[in-house]
Amino acid sequence: MSDWLEKMGVSILKNQESSAAILEKFVETARPASVFAAPLSAGDYTIITASEVYAGMGVGFGGGGGNGPTAPEQPIGDQPPAEQPAEGDEDFAPGSGVGYGGGGGGVTMGRPVAAITIGPDGVRVEPIVDATKIAIALFTTIGAMALMFSRMMKMSQK
């Protein structure tokens, strides 16, 4: 039993170490290099794209163990006698149990916000507009307002 638990402990430690490494990579998202793209040159102009970046992640681990009372060897009533551990299978004695689980998930999103143009006429920051996002917000706004207005009208009629 102790060998098995030791193996499980080592496995948990390895997984925690790898999750810590993933977390370190995740923190790299906070570096400015993830926001500003490498400069691109075209003629006299150099363009840098600036993006906003979101990243989120989480990991979780579970464990287990157990060493319950030994099952009786003699049958009780109609019940058959408890199965005895096989030779060399002492780790899995009757009444004992182990369990282990883990999982994780994450998301990364990026959206260009502006383009920085460096040219002979100076430096300009051109905003990049996400028309789809604005349209979705607009339609949601109109929908919410219409719904609220109709409810208010019904309430005032009562």
Next chain:
Amino acid sequence: MPQLSDFIRLENTSAEPIVVGDTKVTPQAQAFSVRFPFGGFVWNRPTAVLVERDDSTQRIPIINVTRVAQIVLFGLVLSISVIITALVAQQRRTHHE
């Protein structure tokens, strides 16, 4: 004892300066991060560019037009909702009287 700054951080960072001719451009960003032992969240956004040219420094802010539009629309809904609620409440009060 763990402090709040161990979990929640707001950092202003500068990227490597880019030199084009006599112009030196330093992009700046702001990172908001929430960290837990088994997870976290990072929001990193560009804030401005510092332009150094002819011994003068100029700071050009980077405005997220999409975010501004979303906030304006949200504010519009909120304010109109408050106005409509107040008007309806006033109307009902007048009816009761």
